[in-house]
Amino acid sequence: MPTIRNARGSDLIVTNADETRFFGVQSKALSKRYAVPLGANLADLRSDWWIITLHANSDAPVCFVLRLDDVRDLASQDKNGGKWWLEPKAYDQDEFREAWHRLEGV
Numbered sequence: 001m002p003t004i005r006n007a008r009g010s011d012l013i014v015t016n017a018d019e020t021r022f023f024g025v026q027s028k029a030l031s032k033r034y035a036v037p038l039g040a041n042l043a044d045l046r047s048d049w050w051i052i053t054l055h056a057n058s059d060a061p062v063c064f065v066l067r068l069d070d071v072r073d074l075a076s077q078d079k080n081g082g083k084w085w086l087e088p089k090a091y092d093q094d095e096f097r098e099a100w101h102r103l104e105g106v
Helices: 068-074
Strands: 012-014 022-030 036-039 049-055 062-065 084-086
Touching: 049 068, 062 068
Parallel strands: 022 049
Antiparallel strands: 012 022, 036 084, 049 062
């Protein structure tokens, strides 16, 4: 189920058939290998899962599947305590590339 455009938090809410299990997904679609902005405070990140898609408007998109803990652990901050970012070298790793199996059993 997609959420309202530009709402804070998850872009998708995923549930099982009887709605006893659910999790939020944050989706970031990028045309090129850019850093993903995370905001001023990592504690404000809410979604359990993050899907970062490179070449999103092409015929050959590439997705990276990360847990919230992965995003927080790999984030880097601007100099002088500024905003947080997930740099391409952090998310563009084999363990995350097309790693849809990570969602199994969630």
